[in-house]
Amino acid sequence: MKNEIQELYLSNKAKIEQEVKQLELAINKNSFYRLAVILLGGAALFYSFQLENLLLVLILLFALIFLFAFLVNRQSKLEKRSDYQKALLAVNVNEIEIENKGINIYDNGAHLEDNKHPYSADLDIVGAHSLFELLNRSTTKSSIAVLGSWLLQDAKRSEILMRQEAASEMAKDMNWCQDFQAKLLSNLNQKLDVKSFLATYFQSDDFAFGNSFMRLYVKIAPFFFLSTVILAVFIPAIAFLPVIVGLVHILWPMVNGGKISFFSSRIDKVGNLLDSYAASMELVENRTWTATRNKELQERLKIVGSSDSVSQAFKKLGKLINNLDARNNMMVGTILNLIFLWDFKQVLAIVDWKAKYQADILESFDTLAEVEALVSLGTWERNHPDWATPVILEALDTPLQAVDLLHPLIPTAKAIANTYTNEDHEIALVTGSNMAGKSTFLRTLGINAVLAYAGAVVPASSFEIPIFHLISYMRIKDNLNESTSTFKAELDRMKFILETVAQRPDSFFLIDEMLRGTNSVDKYLGSRAIIKKLISEKGRGMVATHDLQLSTLADEYPKLVKNYHFDIQVIDGEMLFDYKLKIGECKIFNASMLLKGIGVDVEQGRN
Incomplete structure (x- = not known):
């Protein structure tokens, strides 16, 4: 079905290009007529002055004025029609470019970036190569702000359901939406x-x-x-x-x-x-x-x-x-x-x-x-006819259910679907090999939750989710301007996570490799203590880590913590990634193999 939509855009593009050519020809002819009226009319007026006939002069003058005004008005109408057709052409070409190259002529929301936002920077919500960049079809500043607020702020269930219904109605009427877009x-x-x-x-x-x-x-x-x-x-x-x-x-x-x-x-x-x-x-x-x-x-x-x-x-x-x-x-x-x-x-x-x-x-x-x-949400739905409309659950303790969930920013041909539910636990502890997909899965769940709360369709067979207050801990960096080290930045972010979980029972956290800015012993002990603190605050969410020892927390809290992992297959010395989420802790790690790939032998470090 997606290919049918793209074929429709291509067909529209060809028809509109032909219409633009015809309008340009009509505009050029009308310009010639205006020039002819000025030159011939001027000559006629000059001749009438020579006859010293005031009535004839006035008749010619007003005739020329009205004829010229008619041609000016006709020119204006032709140019408006041409401008509209060119705008409509740009709308269709843009949809083709987004699908083929990921390039969108509309604003990418970079001005909405905020590194202190609960999740925006970690989940690629706004800015270059973001969800907003692919989703946005808004031209006005006010609408860009509205769409941004839907992606960056909490919403009530009733409001989300109304957006879903409204966007779905618009998705079914492409001609109306494109007419609307072209006019703006x-x-x-x-x-x-x-x-x-x-x-x-x-x-x-x-x-x-x-x-x-x-x-x-x-x-x-x-x-x-x-x-x-x-x-x-x-x-x-x-x-x-x-x-x-x-x-x-x-x-x-x-x-x-x-x-x-x-x-x-x-x-x-x-x-x-x-x-x-x-x-x-x-x-x-x-x-x-x-x-x-x-x-x-x-x-x-x-x-x-x-x-x-x-x-x-x-x-x-x-x-x-x-x-x-x-x-x-x-x-x-x-x-x-x-x-x-x-x-x-x-x-x-x-x-x-x-x-x-x-x-x-x-x-x-x-x-x-x-x-x-x-219209942005409606266009998004029309362009992804096979995606699911999320079910927004009323009760916070109703299990999250994601079936065949994909990351919307990864091309469908390359994306790997995963299925997840938290029906038998509160915290998912995800261990795994390097580059196996832990971080991507956390972002996949997070960005699809953002889409769901905005009222948009998501890349999944089905997606059921309560209304959580999302918070994340992923891309933690130092800040020279604020004299903040990586570890200090991590502590500040973790403080924010813990305080939010304590204050808001609806919080859902996504934590990727915490405390990476300190030594391995303190990292493990600190991470363990933080997870226990989250458990004591009745927190919900996911934690991705390389510390396999943390998987023992599932034994201590069998009804609250559950182990998941991403692993690799090693065949003839070659690592194969399937990027599939599996139950249990990870048994295979690949750091030594990756280091060997850049000329570093881990065995020499043992000696």
């Missing part, structure tokens, strides 16, 4: 946080613009100007009147140019982004949802006491901002001000928009962020 792709790598920007902007003094006279005159300005033009045609003696009115219409905005420029320079930078928000919100509003969470999010996009939806409000603001941008074209801006007092008209409309919609608009960013994060 312009936000990709966008440094500006639109929500924060608008929140600050709405509080600006810029909105104290205009007065009652300006508002009244702006409404009648085009009728007044056109009336003077018509009068001038029939009464040549007052031909100067439209000239005076036109000059007023042009000079008045210029006098207020500082205020208008300050106004537009701050708001026009988000005009196109708002269009993308409006289009994506409209998709959410117009779809018929069945999942509870999706219906709730759709309901949140309604504006109380108004027939308008949030997407309509965004469209209005985006249109007003883009209209105001017309002033940046000197010729177009002059003509629009000449007839409509365009700058004033748009600024006043934006002021009115703010008064009507401000209260509802900011909340919609949070709603959209969650939808975008759910």
Whole structure:
């Protein structure tokens, strides 16, 4: 089934590439028509001036203006269609690249890295080559934060189940999801946080613009100007009147140019982004949802006491901002001000928009962020149709059950499935040979638990897990900036583990080779004491170690500790790894063979 999904992406890619080519051809033709209107229209106007026929001049002028405006508008629509198709192409190409090369155009969450987080750094949750890098399909800063919180923070069972249902509904509708993604792709790598920007902007003094006279005159300005033009045609003696009115219409905005420029320079930078928000919100509003969470999010996009939806409000603001941008074209801006007092008209409309919609608009960013994060989960599920939806268990003491569990960051062709349950013990003590798979298995269980709590599918035949508070002790390093040695860093981390287990009965720890920064005797005695401390605190979790002597703890605590191991097969002097979890302590170790492989003979060390 996974291959079928990839074939669908490839088919989409081919179709969209053909559509983009056709649009590019249409855009080039339209550009030629615009140039022709400018050159031929200019020549026609020059000829009409020679005839000294004012009526003919005016007819030609307005005809050229409207024809040019039509072509500009057509160009804009063609370019928008082209941009959308290119975005849709990028969405499909990205899915192909992720599958083939593990490269994702979306943010990898590196800014969310925190070495003091309970498990993030140890389980490769965020940053380069992480779970977030493969999972994320969010472009907006708010949505990246939401998806990050789902992977890095505890969640209630009810919330997880709603995410599962919502993401599953989206997974079944690839066209809708890709349409949604394409409309928001312009936000990709966008440094500006639109929500924060608008929140600050709405509080600006810029909105104290205009007065009652300006508002009244702006409404009648085009009728007044056109009336003077018509009068001038029939009464040549007052031909100067439209000239005076036109000059007023042009000079008045210029006098207020500082205020208008300050106004537009701050708001026009988000005009196109708002269009993308409006289009994506409209998709959410117009779809018929069945999942509870999706219906709730759709309901949140309604504006109380108004027939308008949030997407309509965004469209209005985006249109007003883009209209105001017309002033940046000197010729177009002059003509629009000449007839409509365009700058004033748009600024006043934006002021009115703010008064009507401000209260509802900011909340919609949070709603959209969650939808975008759910699209990430839905895409993840669609791309892995054979993976399992985790069963989130209600009772903390219900056994964890993982059947054929794989690591999601290891290619399926290379990953080895393992089955595990803690139904007859609280702590799994995993011993084994070097490079046999102990650490990877701990990370496999941990990262799949993170996926399950986020609401995503996991690579397993089945996965049942209570809601644990995950904590880990794996990649412990020294820190020169903090003058912290490896052993001190280990002590600090272990202190955190012990305190968390003591304070939170729902903790589940993953400990890999503790106290490696000290001598072998203290390492063994310290490790033994720590495990006993965890047992006394009724802790749950896994401990991976090379200290085979620690396996005797299973004899001391037969109902609480159980031995597991990863071993090797040695055939004709060659080590073979099967990376399979087995019950019992390890009997075969391979350090001496690995050292011999780099030219170090352990036997010489005995002499």
